[in-house]
Amino acid sequence: xxxxxxxxxxxxxxxxxxxxxxxxxxxxxxxxxxxxxxxxxxxxxxxxxxxxxxxxxxxxxxxxxxxxxxxxxxxxxxxxxxxxxxxxxxxxxxxxxxxxxxxxxxxxxxxxxxxxxxxxxxxxxxxxxxxxxxxxxxxxxxxxxxxxxxxxxxxxxxxxxxxxxxxxxxxxxxxxxxxxxxxxxxxxxxxxxxxxxxxxxxxxxxxxxxxxxxxxxxxxxxxxxxxxxxxxxxxxxxxxxxxxxxxxxxxxxxxxxxxxxxxxxxxxxxxxxxxxxxxxxxxxxxxxxxxxxxxxxxxxxxxxxxxxxxxxxxxxxxxxxxxxxxxxxxxxxxxxxxxxxxxxxxxxxxxxxxxxxxxxxxxxxxxxxxxxxxxxxxxxxxxxxx
Numbered sequence: 462x463x464x465x466x467x468x469x470x471x472x473x474x475x476x477x478x479x480x481x482x483x484x485x486x487x488x489x490x491x492x493x494x495x496x497x498x499x500x501x502x503x504x505x506x507x508x509x510x511x512x513x514x515x516x517x518x519x520x521x522x523x524x525x526x527x528x529x530x531x532x533x534x535x536x537x538x539x540x541x542x543x544x545x546x547x548x549x550x551x552x553x554x555x556x557x558x559x560x561x562x563x564x565x566x567x568x569x570x571x572x573x574x575x576x577x578x579x580x581x582x583x584x585x586x587x588x589x590x591x592x593x594x595x596x597x598x599x600x601x602x603x604x605x606x607x608x609x610x611x612x613x614x615x616x617x618x619x620x621x622x623x624x625x626x627x628x629x630x631x632x633x634x635x636x637x638x639x640x641x642x643x644x645x646x647x648x649x650x651x652x653x654x655x656x657x658x659x660x661x662x663x664x665x666x667x668x669x670x671x672x673x674x675x676x677x678x679x680x681x682x683x684x685x686x687x688x689x690x691x692x693x694x695x696x697x698x699x700x701x702x703x704x705x706x707x708x709x710x711x712x713x714x715x716x717x718x719x720x721x722x723x724x725x726x727x728x729x730x731x732x733x734x735x736x737x738x739x740x741x742x743x744x745x746x747x748x749x750x751x752x753x754x755x756x757x758x759x760x761x762x763x764x765x766x767x768x769x770x771x772x773x774x775x776x777x778x779x780x781x782x783x784x785x786x787x788x789x790x791x792x793x794x795x796x797x798x799x800x801x802x803x804x805x806x807x808x809x810x811x812x813x814x815x816x817x818x819x820x821x822x823x824x825x826x827x828x829x830x831x832x833x834x835x836x837x838x839x840x841x842x843x844x845x846x847x
Contacts, residue, residue: 489532500540512769542573560786614647615839616821627682634686636664724829736833771803
C-alpha cells in the first residue's frame with residue numbers, strides 16, 4: 462500500500478559531482494503512526510492523530526529536525542487487532558527508515574502493534590493507552606506518553622473519598638475490555654485502602670448493559686469503568702434507573718462532543734490527562750487550542766488530541782537529543798528524557814521505567830461542557846499486576 466506524505470520541503474542537498482551540480486531533497490525523519498481512524502476507537506484516535514499531525518506541521522514550519530523535514534506516515538487500524546498488525550508490518554516494510562512508531566489509545570490495540578515494532582527494532586510509544594502492565598508485555602521497546610490506569614484510578618479514589626466524601630461505592634465495568642478491567646480493579650484497591658466500601662462490583666455486557674443496571678443498591682458514588690462508546694449512554698441509563706448520586710469515570714469519558722449532546726448531565730466527573738478548553742488559563746493550552754482549531758476548521762481539541770501532539774514532540778525531543786534518527790539511538794535517548802514539558806503536563810521517565818510521572822486532572826460535566834475541578838498526583842498508587 463502507498464502511504465500519504467505529510468511534510469514540507471526544506472532546502473535541497475546539492476553535491477558537486479564529476480557530471481556537474483546534483484541536487485536532491487534531504488531524506489525525511491520518518492515517524493510511523495498507527496491510529497484507529499474508523500471503528501469504535503475513532504472517537505479517541507481521530508483527535509489524537511490530528512494532534513500528532515499538528516506537531517509535525519509545526520516542526521516543519523520551524524525548519525524540521527536535524528536539518529531535514531519530518532514526515533508522518535499514518536495508517537488506519539480500523540479498531541481491529543488483525544488490521545493493526547497487518548498495517549504496522551506494511552508500514553515498516555515499505556518505510557524502512559522509520560525512526561519510531563507511536564499511537565493508539567487502547568491496551569488491546571497497542572498489543573497488536575507494539576510487538577511488531579519491537580521485532581523490527583523500533584520503539585513504540587502509546588499516546589493514550591493507560592495500562593501500567595503494557596511495558597512488561599513488550600520488554601524494552603514500549604513506552605507510555607500518558608499516565609497509567611493505576612495512577613488515574615488512585616487519583617479518582619482519593620478525590621472521591623477526600624473531597625466528595627464518598628464512603629460507599631457501586632462499581633460497574635465492561636467485562637470484555639482490558640482497560641476497564643484494570644481501571645475498576647485499581648480504583649477498588651485504592652478506595653478500600655482509604656477506608657471506603659465497595660458495595661457492589663458488577664460487569665456489564667456492552668451489547669446489552671441493561672441487566673447489569675437492574676437492582677443496583679444505594680451508594681454515595683457510582684464508578685463507571687467503560688469504553689468511550691458507553692460513557693454517555695450508560696450515564697443516561699443510570700439516571701433513568703433513578704441513580705442521583707455522583708458518577709465518576711476514567712479518561713474514556715473525555716469526549717467533549719458526546720457530552721454536548723447530553724446538556725442535562727450533572728454530578729458527572731472523570732479523570733483525564735489535561736483540561737483542554739478555550740477557557741484555560743494555561744498559556745501552553747491556549748496556544749495549542751488556537752493552533753488545533755486553526756488546522757481543523759474550528760474543531761475543539763480534547764485531551765487525546767493533546768496527547769498525540771505531546772507524543773510527537775516527545776519523540777522529536779528524543780531524536781534531537783540523540784542527534785540521529787537511528788532507531789537504537791532514539792530508543793536510548795527516549796529512556797533518558799526528563800523534564801519534558803508538554804500540553805498535558807511535564808514528563809520524566811525515571812531510571813529503568815517506561816511509564817512517566819504525570820499529574821491527573823479531575824473534570825466535571827456540567828451543562829454539556831467540561832471544566833477542571835482539581836489536578837493532583839495521588840499519594841499512593843496500586844502496583845501493576847505481575
